[in-house]
Amino acid sequence: DLLCGTQETPKKTKFGPLADQDRIFTNLYGRHDWRLKGALRRGDWYKTKEILDKGVDWILNEIKVSGLRGRGGAGFPTGMKWSFMNKPSDGRPKYLVVNADEGEPGTCKDREIMRHDPHKLIEGCLVAGRAMGARAAYIYIRGEFYNESSNLQVAINEAYAAGLIGRNACGSGYDFDVFVMRGAGAYICGEETALIESIEGKQGKPRLKPPFPADVGVFGCPTTVANVETVAVAPTICRRGGTWFLSFGRERNSGTKLFNISGHVNNPCTVEEEMSIPLKELIERHAGGVRGGWDNLLCVIPGGSSTPLIPRHVCDTVLMDFDALIQAQTGLGTAALIVMDKSTDVIRAIARLIEFYKHESCGQCTPCREGVDWMNKMMWRFVKGDAQSAEIDMIWEISKQIEGHTICALGDGAAWPVQGLIRHFRPLMENRIADFKQKQQARA
Amino acid sequence: MFFSSTLRSAVSNAARHVRSLHQTSARAGAGGLFVHRDTPANNPETPFEFTPENMKRVDAIINNYPEGHKAAATIPVLDLAQRQHGWLPISAMNKVAEILGVAPMRVYEVATFYTMFLRQPVGKYHIQICTTTPCMLCDSDSILEAIQNKLGIKVGETTADQLFTLTEVECLGACVNAPMVQINDNYYEDLKPSDIEQIINELKADRVPPPGPRSGRFSCEPAGGLTSLTEPPPGPGFGVRPDL
Numbered sequence: 001d002l003l004c005g006t007q008e009t010p011k012k013t014k015f016g017p018l019a020d021q022d023r024i025f026t027n028l029y030g031r032h033d034w035r036l037k038g039a040l041r042r043g044d045w046y047k048t049k050e051i052l053d054k055g056v057d058w059i060l061n062e063i064k065v066s067g068l069r070g071r072g073g074a075g076f077p078t079g080m081k082w083s084f085m086n087k088p089s090d091g092r093p094k095y096l097v098v099n100a101d102e103g104e105p106g107t108c109k110d111r112e113i114m115r116h117d118p119h120k121l122i123e124g125c126l127v128a129g130r131a132m133g134a135r136a137a138y139i140y141i142r143g144e145f146y147n148e149s150s151n152l153q154v155a156i157n158e159a160y161a162a163g164l165i166g167r168n169a170c171g172s173g174y175d176f177d178v179f180v181m182r183g184a185g186a187y188i189c190g191e192e193t194a195l196i197e198s199i200e201g202k203q204g205k206p207r208l209k210p211p212f213p214a215d216v217g218v219f220g221c222p223t224t225v226a227n228v229e230t231v232a233v234a235p236t237i238c239r240r241g242g243t244w245f246l247s248f249g250r251e252r253n254s255g256t257k258l259f260n261i262s263g264h265v266n267n268p269c270t271v272e273e274e275m276s277i278p279l280k281e282l283i284e285r286h287a288g289g290v291r292g293g294w295d296n297l298l299c300v301i302p303g304g305s306s307t308p309l310i311p312r313h314v315c316d317t318v319l320m321d322f323d324a325l326i327q328a329q330t331g332l333g334t335a336a337l338i339v340m341d342k343s344t345d346v347i348r349a350i351a352r353l354i355e356f357y358k359h360e361s362c363g364q365c366t367p368c369r370e371g372v373d374w375m376n377k378m379m380w381r382f383v384k385g386d387a388q389s390a391e392i393d394m395i396w397e398i399s400k401q402i403e404g405h406t407i408c409a410l411g412d413g414a415a416w417p418v419q420g421l422i423r424h425f426r427p428l429m430e431n432r433i434a435d436f437k438q439k440q441q442a443r444a
Numbered sequence: 445m446f447f448s449s450t451l452r453s454a455v456s457n458a459a460r461h462v463r464s465l466h467q468t469s470a471r472a473g474a475g476g477l478f479v480h481r482d483t484p485a486n487n488p489e490t491p492f493e494f495t496p497e498n499m500k501r502v503d504a505i506i507n508n509y510p511e512g513h514k515a516a517a518t519i520p521v522l523d524l525a526q527r528q529h530g531w532l533p534i535s536a537m538n539k540v541a542e543i544l545g546v547a548p549m550r551v552y553e554v555a556t557f558y559t560m561f562l563r564q565p566v567g568k569y570h571i572q573i574c575t576t577t578p579c580m581l582c583d584s585d586s587i588l589e590a591i592q593n594k595l596g597i598k599v600g601e602t603t604a605d606q607l608f609t610l611t612e613v614e615c616l617g618a619c620v621n622a623p624m625v626q627i628n629d630n631y632y633e634d635l636k637p638s639d640i641e642q643i644i645n646e647l648k649a650d651r652v653p654p655p656g657p658r659s660g661r662f663s664c665e666p667a668g669g670l671t672s673l674t675e676p677p678p679g680p681g682f683g684v685r686p687d688l
Contacts, residue, residue, distance in 0.1 A: 018672070026677035029665040046680040050688045093510075105576045105615040112664055143523070143560045144616050146629035147655065179508045184519050184558035187614065201518035202550070203557040219513055241685045260664075262578045262619040267666035270620055286671045305577060305615075336619065338578050352577045356614050362557075 015249060015319065016277030017285060022248070023272050024236045024256060030116040034151060036158040039119035044235070045164055048123060051238045052130050052172040056086060059131040063234060065242030067254035072099055072190075072227030073304065073333045074409075075322045084214040085132040085224050092221040093135035096128055097213075099195055100141040100228045103187035104304035105356060106336030109258035110228040112270055114141065115148040117232070118155035122178055124231035126169055127238060129176050132224055136177035139228075140195050143184045153180050187360035191408045192225035194362065205362045206408035229258060249275030253321035261287040263339040276321040283339065296341045299424065303333025305353045306413030308420025309346070330420065347429060350421045351379035357414035368411040371402040375418055382429055385436030392429055396422050478556050480534055485565075490533040494543075498528055502543060514544045518554050522561060531562045559613070567602045567609040569647050572626040576615040582622035588612070590637035591625075594644050607648065620664050621657050630655035 020026075026042050027034060039045065051059065064079030085094055098121070102110040113121055125137040141149045156178050159165045169176045181199055183189050189198045193207035196218045217223020233255070237245045246254045253275050259282060262268045266288030273282060279300065283289060290297045299309045302320065308330045310318065318324055322332045340346060358376040363369045378395050381387045399415035406412070422429070482488075494502060502521055509516040521544065525536040537555050541548040555561045562570075571591060575584050592598060595608050602609040618624050621633030625640065632643055634657035646653045661667050 020673055020675045021678060021683070023673060026673065029670070029673060030663045031673075032677065041679060042677045043680040043682055047684065047688045054688075102617045103615055106578050106619050108617050108619050108621070108664065111617055116663070142617065143558075144626060147631070181508070182520060182523065184523060184554075185560035185613075186558050198519065199516060200513070201515040201544075201546075201554065203553050219510055219516075239685065239688065240683045244683070244685075260620050262622055263581045267668045268582075268620040268622070269666035269671075270664040271666070271672050273672075286666060288666060288668050338581065338619075340581060344581060349577045349581065352575070352580055356576050359614055 012247075012250070016274045016281055018248070018256060018272065018274045022256065022274075024233050025113060025117055025120065025258065025272050027116045028112055028258070028270065028272060030112075034116050034118060035155065036119060036162060039117070039155075043239075044117075044119045044123055045170075047239065048126065048164070048235065049170040049172050051127055051235065052170060052174060054238075056131055056133065059127060059234075059238055060086065062238050062242040063131070066237045066245035067242075067249075067252065068230065068233065068237065068245065069253070069255075069322060070227060071229035071233075071257065071334070073104065073306070075332060078226070078230055081226075082128065082131055082224060084212075085134070085222055087222075089133065094133050095218050095221055095223045096125060096132055096134040096137040096231075097192075097195060097199065097218055097223055097225045098125060098137060098139040098228055098231050099190060099192065099225050100139055100145075101183050101187075101190040101195060102145075102228075103142060103190050103360075104306065104334050104336065105353065106260060106262055106301065106304045106338045107334040108260050108262075109270055109334070109336070111145055111148050112258070113228050113232050114145070115151045118152045119159070120232040120235070121152070121228055122155060122159050122165065123235045124233070125178050126165055126176050127235045128224075128226065128231050130172075130174055131234075134176070134224075136179065138179050138181050138199055138218065140181050140183060140189070140199060142189075143182050146182075149180055149182055156180065186362075187356075188362045188408070188410060191410065194408065195225060196223060203362070205364045206410075208407055250319070250321055250323070253323055257320075257335050259286075259320070260334075260336040261339065262337065264291045264341040264344065265289065265339050266291055273320075276319045276324070279315050279318050279320050279337070282320055283337070287339075290339060291341050298340045298342045298344055298346060300340065301338040301417075301420075302335075303331050304336040305338070305356065306409075306416055307331040307333045308416045309340075309350075309424065310420075311424045329423070345383070346421065346425055347379070347432065348383045350417050351376070351383050353417050354379045354414060357410065361410060361414075365407045365411075367402045368406045368414070371398055372411070372414045374398060375402075375414065379418070382432070385432035385434075387433055387436075389430055389433055392422060392426060480552070480563075482534075486533045486563075488535050488538060490535040492525070492529060492533060492536040492539050494525070494539070495528065498524055506544075515546045515550065517544055518546065518551060519558070522551065522555060526561060531565045533563075565602075565606075568607050569609070569627050571608055571610050572613040572616070573610070574614070574616045574618075574622075574624060574626075575612050578615070578619035579622040579624065584623035586637050587623050587625065587635050587640055590640050591644070594641050608644070633657045634659035634661070 032038050060083050068078040069075040167175050186204045188194045189204035191206050194204040198204040199218050213223045258272050260270050271286040297312050299311045300315050301309045314328050318328050325332045354376045358372045361368050399418045402411045403415040505520045506517045521540050526532050537551045541551040599612045624633040639658040
């Protein structure tokens with residue numbers, strides 16, 4: 001057993017590249033049929049009845065052994081999260097909610113799963129739902145993804161028609177429904193409690209936690225909100241074994257992950273790779289390298305816009321997993337790399353991100369509603385250089401007053417990019433302020 | 445005193461008029477003015493009824509949710525009303541409130557919170573350009589400029605023939621295919637300025653171009669050739685543990 005054998009077997013030190021036979025999302029690029037026939041041919045829905053028959057404890061144990069961590073950005077251990085629902089029913093039905101409201105700038109992985117491999121997600125809903133004792137799954141997909149939600153609905157209809165979900169799903173005696181709910185354009189609805197509010201037909205304003213969704217969730221019933229990728233890899237983990245999934249990546253950062261590489265690379269793409277792969281290798285192998293060569297790299301935002309940026313010298317050696325990036329004072333988030341080369345006006349890039357957070361703030365709590373708007377106004381002045389040097393410390397302090405003092409993590413998500421910019425590019429900001437002052441004096 | 449108060453009211457009236465010149469259609473609908481003011485085209489008497497076919501869809505949507513939670517259908521039913529009518533007059537919101545048995549204010553809350561609900565009319569083709577950082581890094585500025593030059597309108601405005609409305613939106617979730625736009629329900633990705641001009645020409649000729657990347661690749665694979673999934677996918681049972 002791999003877990004007790006770590007003393008004898010040498011720890012893995014080289015991560016990536018992944019062999020095709022170890023890839024879970026075999027139709028990532030949509031080259032094969034995404035419908036039921038094609039999915040069956042690629043191994044979906046194989047022995048699902050047997051997996052369901054193994055029972056709740058077996059499925060939860062496989063997920064725990066695999067070391068799967070949430071793929072939606074927070075990286076919470078999935079086995080633990082799903083087992084929170086494993087308590088005797090108090091009369092209320094339990095629900096699984098799948099978070100397909102992919103709005104984090106840089107992230108576009110769930111869209112590929114939903115339009116090219118929807119049956120993986122549906123089977124995942126069934127397996128995860130069984131593990132939680134859920135009555136039904138609601139897949140909340142962002143409203144802009146009309147064509148993706150259309151593919152997903154067709155796949156769900158096929159699954160119902162084939163008896164794979166619905167009454168007596170896969171012949172296991174377990175009833176399970178899957179519903180698609182389309183959102184209407186709000187990034188904040190990607191937050192789990194805001195998503196629950198949105199499903200209930202209200203404004204997507206997050207709730208305070210506690211009570212956690214596992215106690216009081218959608219329609220007042222115990223709910224687990226999980227990301228599309230987390231749910232979609234669950235059946236493959238159960239089929240090929242938790243220890244197989246554990247064999248990829250470093251300890252506590254196991255498995256495979258979909259990476260989105262965008263920005264100033266030669267071939268922006270989405271690719272499934274092993275966790276803990278070095279960032280440099282990931283960009284050079286799959287995205288054709290940085291535009292103008294690796295030496296032209298300025299910085300990278302490693303995990304979607306909410307994670308602080310990392311400068312070139314960190315990018316040279318950092319590994320793409322949860323722990324390594326936390327050590328580099330950033331985070332893996334959704335593994336959506338935004339690569340910036342030396343031609344970038346990085347202050348403008350971060351200012352645009354803060355504008356994004358300002359638009360997307362729900363407006364409930366003061367630190368976010370007022371603070372993010374304030375940071376936005378300051379950031380656009382920093383782009384021009386029309387500021388005082390002391391305002392850099394001021395915006396740092398504002399970001400610290402927002403971070404951790406809000407109802408949900410959007411405040412943190414807005415504060416971190418600013419902190420990353422100041423931590424690594426303060427001299428650039430100071431220079432711009434000095435230049436602006438010089439120009440003003442020259443004009444006067 | 446009399447003078448200064450008339451001056452003040454004249455200035456504020458003028459300011460309100462100036463503001464209304466800037467509050468052009470879709471800008472006011474999504475994130476703009478949240479207060480509803482009755483106009484001849486948009487008031488509680490504006491005719492709106494669901495077609496019988498759409499009423500069947502409304503019933504199907506309501507059935508997705510548990511008993512006693514009809515309010516949960518607010519967002520999908522509002523979306524259906526918008527698809528039928530083109531935009532959402534206040535009478536449509538009142539109708540949705542009536543069907544779902546909720547107070548109209550609850551529906552107004554939802555309609556003003558979500559950016560895809562358009563509370564002012566839009567053109568036949570609603571061009572939504574993403575200018576968030578990943579697209580901005582890939583030069584979405586030049587695409588925005590190309591659209592503005594081609595159509596002669598600024599962000600938030602509609603062309604005189606009511607065909608095109610241009611809005612700037614936040615991240616649309618297609619970042620590896622940057623820069624891109626969304627026109628009605630379709631994504632047009634991997635754009636160069638010449639691409640978007642071509643797309644607008646097609647739409648003017650009443651032909652909807654197929655969605656997707658314009659650079660020749662199919663979806664999100666690396667444009668320089670596949671670096672993964674180069675072998676045919678394994679079939680069912682591959683690598684499956686023996687004890688299943």
